[in-house]
Amino acid sequence: MGQDHDHAHDHAPHHAPLAERWKHDGVRVIPGDKLDDNTAQTPGMYRQAAINAARVGAQKIWAGTVAIQPDAKTGVHHHGALESVIYVVSGRARMRWGDKLEYVAEAGPGDFIFVPPYVPHQEINASTDEPLHCVLVRSDNEAVVVNIPDVEPVERPETVHWIDPIHKHP
Incomplete structure (x- = not known):
């Protein structure tokens, strides 16, 4: 230990002048x-990326926002080995999870939701008249x-089906 060593240079391009090594x-x-x-x-569901490989060169993380219409529900799915964090900005989120979606929890503004790898779940806007806004x-x-x-699904996708190449029709 006794050494005062700055590791910041480990990530800097070797050709960049020291005064500008982190500018870009x-x-x-x-x-x-x-x-x-x-x-x-x-x-x-309207999803927007803030942080990803294409925008900022991120290699190990994706971050963005999602706006979910009232009463919208996904089909049952999981995200493989990925861990997901959802921060509720406004509205009311309902999550169902488990082998038969036997567990349920709701989250409101300021709450965080953690979804571990491989957990079967269903994402739901718990409100029938207000949008749900989250950071993912x-x-x-x-x-x-x-x-x-x-x-x-315990709550069948009904008003709005989230269908695209990722979310198939239930």
């Missing part, structure tokens, strides 16, 4: 009105969604 490869601020909707979209963070850039058609 350092902290990035992504304005909230400059998010990218060139990501998988689902009816009833996933532990990888890949959009892994594994649909589980042999589990009957």
Whole structure:
């Protein structure tokens, strides 16, 4: 220990002058009105990427926002080995999970939801008249969604089906 050694140079390009080594490869601020909707979209759900490989060079994380229409519900699915964090900005989220979706919890503004790898779950806007706004963070850039058609959703997707190449019709 007794050494005072700065490891910051380990990530700096070796050709960059010391005074500018982090100018283009350092902290990035992504304005909230400059998010990218060139990501998988689902009816009833508007997803925008803030942090990903294409936008900032992120290799191990994806972050963005989602706006979910009132009463929208997904089919039953899991996200493979990915860990997911959902932060509720406004509205009311309901999560159902388990082999038969036997568990349920709700989250409101300021609450965080953690979804571990391989957990079968269903995401629901618990409100029939207000949108749900959330911030999403996933532990990888890949959009892994594994649909589980042999589990009957406790709350059948009804008003708005989230259907796209990732979320199949229930």
